Amino acid sequence: MKGTYLGEFEEVVLLAVAILAGDAYGASITSEIEQQMGRSVNLGAVHAALHRLEEKGLLSSRLGGATAERGGRSKRFFTVTMAGTKALDNIREIRNRMWNAIPKPA
C-alpha cells in the first residue's frame, strides 16, 4: 500500500478533518486535536500535515467564508476525499486485525 502510508500525526489530522465534517480549517482542526488529545499542538505542524495530505490526495480544500475573529480573513476548508476515507478505513482495518491477533490470556 505504498503511497498512502500515513504517519501517526497525519492520521490524527485526517481524523480531525473527518470529525469536523465540513467545518474543518486550520484553527478548528488545531483546537479539535488539542481537545481530543489533551496536548498543545503547533499550527505549523497541522498545516504541514494538511499540506502533505492534500498532496497525497487524501484531502481537498477550498477557500471559504470569513469571521470577525479572523480579522476578516478567509478560511480554507478541508474535506476528506474518497481516497482519504479509504485510507482511514484501511488503517482501521489493519489495526483491528492486529488487535484481534493479540493472543487472549486464557
Added chain:
Amino acid sequence: MNAPIQPPQWATRLLRTFCASQLVDDLEGDLLELFAQRVRSLGPREARRRYVRDVFSLIRPFAMKEKPEKYPQPAFIQPAMIRNYFKIAFRNLAKHKMFSFINIMGLSAGITACFLIALYVHFELSYDAFNKKADRIYRLSSDINSSAGTLHYSISSWPLGPNLQTDFPEIEAFTRVSKEKYLFRKGDLKFNEEQTVLADSTLFRVFDLELLHGNPATALTAPFSVVLTERSARKYFGNANPIGQTLLVGDNGDAAQVTGIMKDPPVNSQLTGDIFISMTTHTRHYNKAVNEEWGNFGTTTYLLLKPGANANALSRKFPAFLQRHMGRLLQAEKISLTLVLEPLPEIYLHSKYEAEQSGSMANIYTFTVIAAFILVIACINFVNLTTARSLERAREVGVRKAVGAGRWLLARQFIAESVLMSFLSFIFSLILSAALIPLFNELSGKTISRGIEYELPFVGALFAGSMLIGLVSGIYPAVVLSSLEPVKVLKGKFAMTGHGTLLRKGLVTVQFAISIALIIGTMIVYTQLNFLRSHDLGFAKDRMVVIPSASGPERNALKAALQNLNGVQSAALSASVPGGPNSQAHSRIENSEGEMQVATIDMYQVDFDFIPQYGLKVVAGRSFSKDFATDSTKALVINEAMAKLLGYRSPEEAVNKKFSQWERQGTIIGVVKDFNFKSLREQVKPLTFRLADRWNGDLLSVKLAGNDVRNTLSAIEQQWKTHYPDRPFSYYFLDEFYDRQYRADVRFQRLFTNFAVLAIVISCLGLLGLASYSTIQRTKEIGVRKVMGASAASIVGLLSKDFLKLVGLAFVVAAPLAWIGMSRWLEGFAYKTDIGLWIFVAAALLSAMVAFATISFQSIRAALMNPVKSLRNE
C-alpha cells in the same frame, strides 16, 4: 478602555516576510482565531507565547515563498531573457549612433591607453628577469675618486674579473663583456658590426642565453670563436648551417670559426648583441697584455655569486684586494677606487652608473598614474554620458513600469546595455591596440611588444577589465533610472534633482585641469626642443658629414683625396666629434698657483685641420700648426672652461703653462672659445685637445661646399672604395648625429603630445555628458525663454557660461602646477628657454575653444529646438 488584546505585531510581520503570498491570508486568519480562543481559555500571555511559537512553527518549506507567482518574473540568468536584453540594447545603440559612437570611442581610448601602458610598464619592470640566476648576478662598477671629484663607471678593468675569482671562493663565475665595433666579411658581404660583443667563455654560465646549436661550455673558449644570433646568422649565411663556417674579422681578415647559434636575446636585457666573439681573441691575440693592465678600464664585468653568498660581505673585502693588487698604481695616479656590486635586476631602473640602456622609475610611475587616471576618467565619462542619455528615455521607463516591469527588470536592461557597450569598446580597443603597438614601439624606441597575439594574458585581463567596467558603470544609470516614478514621468512632471551634479562638475574640472596642464607641458617641451636645435653651439655643424671607421694608414691618403674633390671644402680627422663619446684622460696641468693640478679631463684627439674646420675660435695663443714639429708630442690646446678650472682669470694667462697627460709632457699652446661638445643639458666642461697619434682618430669629418650633396657623396664613396676596398661605406650628417642626444626628449615630447590629445578628447566627452545632462534639465526653461523672445545666440551663451567657468577654474588650478612641473623638467638642461606667458595664454584659449565647441554641440541644438515641443507637456 477595553481595548482588544493584540498578538505580537513583529511575529505577524515575520510571517508576512517569509510566507508565500497566497498562503498568508488563511494562515494569518488561523493564527488570529486561535489567538482569540487562547486569550479566552489560557490568558493573554500564554496566547501570545503560543502565537509566536506557531509563527515559528510555520517556517516550513511548504509555507515559504517558493511557489511561482501568478505572473512569474524570469530569472536574470535565463538565456532567452539575456538575449532579449542585448537585442534591445543593440537596437538602442543603433538608434543613437552618434551617442553610442562617442561613448564607445571614449571608453576604447581609455582601455587602449591602459593596455599599451600596461605593456610598457611590464616590459620595463621585467628587464633582465629572464635570467634564472638574476638574483645572484652582480655588475662590478667602479667609482674613481680624484681631487676633481668622483667618476661613476659601469665598467671595470680587465684583470679584475679573473683575480677576484681567484681570491674569493664565493664567486662562482665571472664573465667580462665588451661591446666593440668589428668589421666582418664573408665573400662579398661586409658589415661593420656595431653590436659585436667580446665575451668570456663563461657567458653562458652566467646568463641564460640559449644556444640553438653548439656547446655553451666551449663555444667561446678558443680565440676567434664566434657565436651568431639567429638574426646575424641569417644575414651572413641565409638558411645554410653556419656551424664550422668561417667569417673574416677585422682589417687583417683573421679567420674566425662559427661555433654556435644563439636564439636572439630578449630585447629587455642589458646584454644585447648581434655577434659574440670569444674574449680570448682579444686577450691572447689582439692585446696579449690586457689581463695585466690594471688601469685599463675597458670592460663590463659580471660576477655570479654562489648561492647564499653575501654581496655586502664580499664588497667589504674589496679595499684590501685593491690594495694588494693595485695599491702602487692608485697611489702613483693619486686616485682611489671603490668597487661596487650592483644586483642585475636593479641595474636597468635604479643604477646611477651610466650605461647604454637605462630606464626611469619616475617614468613608470608617471605612466601608471596617467593610465589609471585615463581609465577612471573614461569610466566616469561613460557613466555620465550613459546617465545623461538615458534621461531622454525616462518616458520609456515610465511606460514600462506602468505596464508592470519591476525595478530590477529595468535595471538589468540598462546594465545589459552598458555591458554591451563596454564589450564593443573592448573589441575596438583590441583593434586599436593591435594597430598602435608598432607605433608605440617606435615612439618608445624599443620593441615593447611584438604584436597583440603575443600578449594573450594581457588581452584576457583586458577583457575581464572591460566587462567589469561595463557592469560597474551600468549600475549607476540603472539605479537612477529604475527609481523614476512612472506617474510623474508620464505626467511629464519629472525633474531630475541635481544630485551628483557637484561631483560631476568637480570631475570635469579635474579632467580639464589635467588636459590644460598637459597642453602647457607639450608647448614648453616643444619650445625647449626648438631652442636646443636653434641654439648656437659654438661650432659649425651644418654641411658636415662624418665618415666613421677610417682607420689605418689609408686614412691620410683618403683625406687628401677628398680635399681635392669638387664640392668638398675641407676634411679633418679626429677621434671624437661633438655629440658623440670622447676619451677622458688623467691630466696634470699647471694652475694659477703654479701647482700641477690633477684631474680627469675630457679629451679630443684631432689633426691639424680639425679646429679650423669646426670653426672653433682661438681666443689666446694659437692652434696646432704644421710649422711646429713639436706640436704632435708636446702641445696641448684647452678650452676656456679648462682655463677657468685652473684658476686663470683670462685665457692668455694659460698659454705656455706646463701639462702632463697620457705620456705626453709639454706646454699649452692655445685656448679655444667654449663650444657645446656635449648636449645642451650640460654646461660646457673643461676640454683638452691634442694631436692624434697614429692609432687614434678614425672619424673623418668632411665639410661640404656646393649644393650638390648627392653627387658629392657618391664621389666620396668612390674614393672610399679605392682606399678601403674591403670595407662598407657609411656616413652620417653631424647635425642629425648631434640632435640624436635629444632622442629621449623628442620621445618625451611625442608621448606628451599624445597624452595631451587623449586627455583633451576624454575631457571633452566628460563635458559633453555634463552639457547634455544639464541641457535636458533646462529644456523647459529654454522653451520659456524662447517664447519670451530670447535669441538663439543668447541661449547658447547662457548654457555655455557655466561650463566655461569650470574650464576657467581648471586653468587656474592647472597653470601653476604645470609651471612647477615644467620648471623642474627644464632644470635638467643647462641651457633652457624661458617659460613664456604666451604659452599660458595660448593654452587657455585653446582649451576654452575646444570646450566651447564641445558645449555648442548640445547648446545650439537646444537653442534651435522648437519651444512648442519642450513646452507641450505643461
